[in-house]
Amino acid sequence: MQKKRRPTMQDVAEIVGVTKMTVSRYLKYPDKVAKSTGNSIQIALDDVGYITNRVPGILSNRSSRTIGVVLPSLSHPVFQHVIKGIEKVTETVNYQVMVAHGGYDVDIEEQRIQSLLSFNVDGLILADSEHSERALKMIGTAGIPFIEVLDADEVMSTEDDASTMSVGIDNELAAMSMVTLMIERGYENIVCLSAKKGIRTQSKLQGYVNAMEQAGLQARSLTAKSESSVSVAKKMARKVMERYSDTDAFFCTDDELAAGVLLECQQLDLRVPEDIGIAGIHALDIGQSMMPRLASIVTPDVETGEQAALSLLAMIEGRSLSTKPLAFELDEGESLLSPT
Numbered sequence: 001m002q003k004k005r006r007p008t009m010q011d012v013a014e015i016v017g018v019t020k021m022t023v024s025r026y027l028k029y030p031d032k033v034a035k036s037t038g039n040s041i042q043i044a045l046d047d048v049g050y051i052t053n054r055v056p057g058i059l060s061n062r063s064s065r066t067i068g069v070v071l072p073s074l075s076h077p078v079f080q081h082v083i084k085g086i087e088k089v090t091e092t093v094n095y096q097v098m099v100a101h102g103g104y105d106v107d108i109e110e111q112r113i114q115s116l117l118s119f120n121v122d123g124l125i126l127a128d129s130e131h132s133e134r135a136l137k138m139i140g141t142a143g144i145p146f147i148e149v150l151d152a153d154e155v156m157s158t159e160d161d162a163s164t165m166s167v168g169i170d171n172e173l174a175a176m177s178m179v180t181l182m183i184e185r186g187y188e189n190i191v192c193l194s195a196k197k198g199i200r201t202q203s204k205l206q207g208y209v210n211a212m213e214q215a216g217l218q219a220r221s222l223t224a225k226s227e228s229s230v231s232v233a234k235k236m237a238r239k240v241m242e243r244y245s246d247t248d249a250f251f252c253t254d255d256e257l258a259a260g261v262l263l264e265c266q267q268l269d270l271r272v273p274e275d276i277g278i279a280g281i282h283a284l285d286i287g288q289s290m291m292p293r294l295a296s297i298v299t300p301d302v303e304t305g306e307q308a309a310l311s312l313l314a315m316i317e318g319r320s321l322s323t324k325p326l327a328f329e330l331d332e333g334e335s336l337l338s339p340t
Contacts, residue, residue, distance in 0.1 A: 007048040015044040027052060066096045067312060068116030069125045072104040073227065077284055078199055078301050079127065082149060085305020086125065093313065095122075102128060104197035104227070110135040117142050123312045125149060129166075129200070145315035149308045150301075151200045152325035165315075167308040170325040171200045174297045175207025176214075178279050178330055179251050183215045185337045187249035187277045191240050192221040193261065194253040195228040204253040204281065220244060228253075230286075233260025234267075241268070249277035249336075255287035256280075258294050262335065278335040292334030300326050 009023045016023070018037060026033040026041045033041070044050075069086060071079045083099060090097050098121060100112035110132045116124065117138055124139065124146035139146055150168040182190055192208040194201045205221060212219040222240055224232050233252065237260065241247055252258040258280030265276050272278055272292055279295040280287055287294035303326060314321045 007050050009050075011048060012041065012044045012050055015048070016040045063122055064096075064120045065094060066098055066119065066121050067123045067125060067309070068113070068119070068121040069097055069099045069127075070102045070109055070112045070116070071099065071127045072102045072109075072197070074099070074101050076199070076228075078150070078282055078299070081301035082127070082305040082308070085302040085307075086309045087305075088302070089306050089309035089313070095313070104128070106130055106132045106135070110138075114138060117144075122316050123147070125308050125312060127199075145312060147308050147312045147315075149304050151203055152323075165311060165323060167311055167323060168200075168304050168326060169299055169328045171203035172207040172210070173325075174281065174299075174328045175204040175251070175253070176211045177207075177328075178281070178295070178297050179208050179211035180215070181330060181332070182249055182251060182277055182279055182336060183211065183217065185277065185339065187337070188217055189220075189244065189246045190217070190249040190251055190277075191244060191247050192219070192251045192253070193224075193233060193236050193240070193257050194221065195224045195226060195232070195257065197225075197227040198254055199282075201253050208251055220247075228256040230256055230260040230263065233257040234264040237261040237264040238268075247276070250279070252278070252280040254280060255282050255284035255294060255296055258296070258335075259284075259286045259290060262290055262292075262294065273335050273337050277337060279333075283331055287333075295333035295336045296331050298329040298331050300328070 009020050013020045013023045022033065023041055026038050030038055067090065073079055087097055098116055098119065100116060102109035102112055109128060113124065113135045123144050126146055126148050127150055129148055129151060148166040151166050152168050152170045179190060190212065192205060194205055209219045222236050224236060226232055233256065237250065250261045252261060258278050261278050262272060265272050270276050281297040281299065283296040283298040287296055311321060311323060
């Protein structure tokens with residue numbers, strides 16, 4: 001199918017009766033054009049279906065005013081909230097966002113990064129902490145900054161001059177705080193359920209281990225090879241209780257897992273929180289809508305997206321900045337024993 005000729009700024013200018021330069025000025029700085037003229041231009045733009053051609057601007061100033069975002073999942077609510085936060089910032093500064101799906105796979109992420117770099121994005125936001133050597137090499141060659149989200153780390157740089165920073169909560173501390181609370185409520189045989197294809201699973205798992213070891217308790221964990229889901233968690237919970245009959249609580253690295261545990265406990269006629277305590281992370285709607293309501297770590301996912309976008313834009317503009325871990329909250333819900 002042959003492409004149709006796209007309407008040009010000259011076409012719009014002739015319709016309105018102004019110069020091409022006036023149309024260009026309106027597209028870049030609408031506030032600098034008289035209101036009545038701007039209204040007429042916008043009507044003409046809408047009538048002809050005008051599409052901005054960004055190539056000349058990219059070639060002239062080497063900036064695309066576009067940032068690339070690679071997320072391991074497009075269906076998980078946490079990533080949807082992060083995107084919402086990113087766009088809240090970019091929309092105010094006339095930046096566009098290109099989103100790609102990495103699928104919790106470093107090779108796929110590498111391909112997505114290569115594709116985004118081919119569009120001359122000004123910076124990248126990545127949601128995984130592990131990247132291929134080639135991906136980092138390409139980012140360094142492009143000479144653009146990138147930011148990791150959903151965990152808090154120090155600013156670092158790579159051998160290829162690809163500098164980055166992380167924006168998010170301290171997942172290790174958050175997990176340790178929740179498990180410590182569970183121990184304080186009288187639970188001792190706490191098992192951690194996690195998913196390999198999950199959000200900062202290793203940091204959360206380490207926080208669980210830290211809390212258990214600090215209390216002199218045995219750490220037991222089970223990790224699914226897949227992504228977090230209710231059905232996977234139901235099977236995991238049953239397997240744990242068959243293997244460790246003394247289990248009295250579950251700490252889950254995602255609320256979808258915690259919801260599955262709760263459903264399995266109810267199916268087995270186990271009382272929550274009397275027989276089994278359950279806690280998760282991210283305070284997802286699924287956990288907040290269940291009875292009893294799940295204890296969870298409330299994470300600032302929209303704020304994470306906002307701060308990531310603000311930080312990346314500052315790096316693009318060459319401004320220095322400092323960050324600190326974002327705050328999280330422990331929501332005790334109804335799935336843990338009350339304080340004694």
